[in-house]
Amino acid sequence: ATGDTSQKKIALSNSFAGNAWRQSMLKSWNAVSQQAVADKKVAAAPAFTTAENQVTEQAQQIQNLILQGYNAIVIDAVSPTALNGTIKKACAAGVVVVSFDGVVDEPCAYRVNFDFKGWAEQGVDYLATRLNGKGNILEVRGVAGISVDNLMHEGVLEGLKKHPGMKLVGSVNGDWTQSVAQKAVAGILPTLPQVDGVATEGEMSFGIAQAFKAANRPAPPMIIGSTYPELQWWSEQTKAGYQSRSLSNPPGAVSFAFWVAQQVLAGKKIPKEVTINVPLLAISQQELPAKLAAIPPGGIADVTYTLPQTVALLDKK
Amino acid sequence: MTFANTQARLRAMLPAISLVAVLVPIAIMQPTVMSYFGSSLLLNLAVPIVLATLAQLAIITVNDLDLSIGPFVSLVACIGATLLVKQPWLGALALAGCVLAYAAVGALIELRQIPSIVVTLGLSFVWSGLAIVLLPSPGGTSPEWLGTAMGYQTPLIAAPIVWSVLIAIVGHLLLMRSSAGVRVRGAGGNPRAMRRFGWSLVRSKATLYGVAGVFGVLSGLSLLGLTTSADANLALRYTLLSIAAVILGGGEFIGGRVSVVGAVLGAITLTLAASFLAFLNISADWQVGMQGAILIVVLSLRVLLQRGERR
Amino acid sequence: MKTQISSEPIASQDSAWARLKSIQAPWAWSFVGTVLVWFGIVGVFGFGIASNVAQTALTYGVFMVLVGLGQMLVITSGVGNIDLSVPSTIALAGVIGMHVMRSSNGYIALGVAAVLGVGVVVGVANYMLIRLLRIPPIIATLSSSFIIQSIAITQGRQLPPPPPALGAFATGRVAGVPYIALLALALSIALAVLLHRAVYGRRLSAIGQNARAAWLAGVNVHRTRCLAYVLSSMIASLTALLLAAISGGASLDMGVEYMLISIAVVVIGGTLVTGGKATIVGVWGASMFLFLTNAALNAVGADAGVRSIVYGVLIISVTVAAGGKVLR
């Protein structure tokens, strides 16, 4: 749609800024929104972040954004359900709500997300092909009580159901943090038999690998995330014959959510009932050297979307 | 004596002054907040915070600190969103059980003479765990009546303000005016003397912890009514927020000095202070830091006033 | 434990009974717990893994010990004193350290100095909030932690990984004992000397019991308490460096879990929460206890909710068992 949105204001309500992924996301948002403001696509598009990653805090923040008269709010929600009351208020006030990454249940909001369950399932499938459908699997989960963690856990279980030869021998919470994952895995490893594969929820593979190394065990196959240390480690291991692939949810996809909000404001009809899945970022063994060379140390492999790309993706569905 | 009296009055006025100091700039930046709609949007999340603050206050009264109130409120919301909807009796029973557990912990802390900080720290793990077991992933729905109650539109003045005033009055009458409340506060002021005069400290602590449990339950339910669904991490930040609110309201960690009205004002002030940010335009990097800075400014305001009064 | 006895300068005349009572110290409980859990794990999974379990506990429990030691100093400096800025200090120190060291072994010393400098600045800033603005420590350090977090965020992009030598140090061990455990032990001994043999320990204990009385007895209350906060932040910073080294890079959220844990290990370890009495050994016992409990729960496959419940019940039980350590 090409309606005039140059007077419209879009806000990003982000629940948490304390990890690399969210940091990249904020950076992408800033880049795309500044460009959009410069191009007179929107009047303003600031990002707001809460300090403690808490429902009540974000709910309050969204209510304040409504008060301030934003036309659209892109929300990376801390909880898929607990913001519903607030989001209903926003919709009632005529605000377009696009939820992204942390999506929400509330039917009046648009949903832009990654296929977390499918991601986890693919991970198990990959392990199954590597292990010929047989072996002991350790699961490293994210933060307990978070919906993404549950989705991915379901995906893992689903995947395991398809491959009865693979056995889940342990499960720990790594909180999507390398050091936490490392500690948790190190704690459980001594009590485990041989571990043939690790089902992870992304962004923790480096910590897991460190824990295996410390326990003098070889790193088993697992899906790698997209942060620099992970890719770097993978690339080093490649020399020793280690094979893997990387699958991740690119934080830059927030630009996609931004354009969705802009398009809705511009009058485009987008279904609210279905979740729009942004593709995951996959890196194969062959692509690794090129990708690794492209990101700076400490960075993250990422993709961002332009308006035409977004529209194309939307229309394809 | 007049000096002491003005001092006491100033002490009581401080929370109100802080509130005004935060409210005025917000109202200037965003005049709509003074409307019925604006004030209810700005303040409706203050109600559960006010209730949680009173729960914390009950415990600070006996010189203890409750590090578990946030997880407890979350647990209550989870119970409310699951059991209370499907099996109301079981839900009510579970909530009553939670209050009793709180009272029992109070008695235990006094009986064994153990530090409340660690016990409530342990308790916070227990509440969180129960909440996750009950509601492994966010969801559930709020009971109908709860949503209606929290969505109730009061005439003239926005509902959250009416609620807060009511809570403040009830709390004040209970803890500050009634003779039982006075005695319970005495247990915070001079436990040794209370024991000497034959009062059971165990009973005082159990009572206050029980009261904290009741307020925690109310807080959780009102929060659930607002959010319409629950999650195990729903209100973790209430722990520190409630402590800050009690302190801002003129309470002290030791000596049983608390003020119910002050704490309610403190809770509202902190809610507003957090909103301040949304009205300022700061780069995302510094927003978290700004929240800290605002907290510092609001609290040091209290201290500057107090210091002027002391000299 | 030696440090315990030497804290009583005139122990020679102690009766047997008094000795017995001092042995019945609160920290003993956490050790009993540790041993029980360890035997539990070994009992279930066989004796073969005993040393492995002990080693991992030593490697990863050490971080709890370190943050606990810092927190212990702050808690000892008087009722209400708590440092909630530990996680963000860890984030900031890690970030700064990685930037300064630029992945090069040659810059390690500089990095360590920079990180300790971060600790000093954070500690002094925390104490300034408490002293000049008279904000209760629990709120002051929470507020400052937000600000520190913001600073860490601005610096936290594109972090170089730690220098290889540092990584090797963090993961290396001698005779099965990790280097970092030895480092923590050395730090503990240094602190034990500071607390039980040097005048500073007496000053800290005095202000912890009664700041006014300490002031009237000639103790410089502010300097003593300020140093406690500074030491706490410095230890947190050092921890950040080791955490970054062992996990191959600093991240903004690597300290988050240590906020509550640091308090838990101090108090379970038998340090008086009301201030005035520190127990270094207890911090070790409590850290090992909590780490092993968590590992055991993971190992038996308890899910997160159950794990959390058991964890909480254990903390309460240990406290209740050790209870009654008030003075009257």
Added chain:
Amino acid sequence: MGATSSQEDSRALIRFEGIGKTFGRVRALTDIDFAFLPGECVGIAGHNGAGKSTLMSVLAGVYAPTQGRIEVDGHDAPHYDANAARNAGVRCVFQELSLCANLTVAENMTVVHPHLHGRGWRRKATALMREKLDEIFPDHGLKGGELVSDLTLTQQQMVEIARAFTVTDTPVRLVILDEPTSSLDAHTAEQLLAFVRRAAAERGITCLLITHMLGEIERVADRVMVMRDGGIVGVLPRAQSSRASIIQAMGQHLEADKSPAAARARNARSDQAHFRWNVGVKKHTVIEASRGEIVGFAGLAGQGQTEALLSIYDAATRHGAARTKVAFVAGDRGRDGVFPVWSIAQNLDLRWLLGGAKRKRGLVDFAAARELVEAWRAKIGIRGASMNAGILSLSGGNQQKVLFARALACDAELILMDDPTRGVDVGTKRDIYQLVHEEAAKGRTFIWYTTENEELSHCDRTYVFRSAAVTRVLHADECTEEALLAASFEDQAA
């Protein structure tokens, strides 16, 4: 009234038979037999740690005795606790104040009167309290709505005493006053003593008065119970309750050498005052002292003497020209002096560690510390516990001695004393006076605030305070009781 006889026993209000009490290894009371008769006033005297407070705590139901039986109105009372005591009409003013500082004066009434509740309880409590305060301390100036923490120590003491005499549902039949005058000035103490006599004579309330100021006992007591080492060593009838005979019964001999003031007439003093401070409101009041001088602070209690001491202390510890090596002896032990976690030895050597001790490579020299503690233990005669025992196991007076030793056992040139003999027995006081003179002779300067006018005879010069300012400076020879009283009540000269 004479000594206990069997005929009087039959009308005893409360009777103790073979009461004993032990704390761990400490025997605080042994085999106490005593009958408290209605309407008499019993003075109780004894050295520090004699067991007076413990005995009274047993009477108030705070401690259950480890041996013996208690009879109330002739009936055996096997479960005698605080509530039973209250029902028997026993009230107690404890040595350490028992008011809740966070409550108002009136609110504190609910603590002793469980029946104050329901509508209008607050008004009732205020009226009761006001009435009693008016009766005992006519010019108290309290309204009832003040927070206790805003009151001075003297006012708190007054409130606590008045509270003990108020009546609601149970009659007041016996009131224990454990060192009630320790923080009252001469004027209010006089009011209290007069009231105690009236209460005993006119209303038949049994009053038990514990005090180290034997003159007070002399004035009001019908009988004097003299305690020593946990036992009663004598019960003196009124006719024999002179100061001298009480002291004799206590087993302490007080030589009548009342000539310290003469000894103070030292000649080799420079005219130049060595120290000079501005204290009080707007820093208008000037306090001066020279080396080796003992300067007294006097006046009614709570007229700003303690504040003046604190501001001198503050000035002396700050960096700057006025910095001096200073030590402080606190009067309010619990608040200002004692470190409850520590042993007696640790409490004693703290100030020495901070100034005066030689350090071995920055570390504490434990051997030297032990020597120091032993030396002071011998010097001031701390009774009742090993030096490694917790400080709280000492009686109040003995704790005070430890604080005294703490201040003297260091390099301080200036010693500030905030009513340091509060709750200290006669014998110990004499030791302390001697110590002060010795140390002053060595060149240490003392500033000594005291509520006991007799002690001012040890001072070279005395500043009399009124409303936080000095109204008069009295030299040793002019420092008579009359002059002090006159100056204390004098309005501030502009």
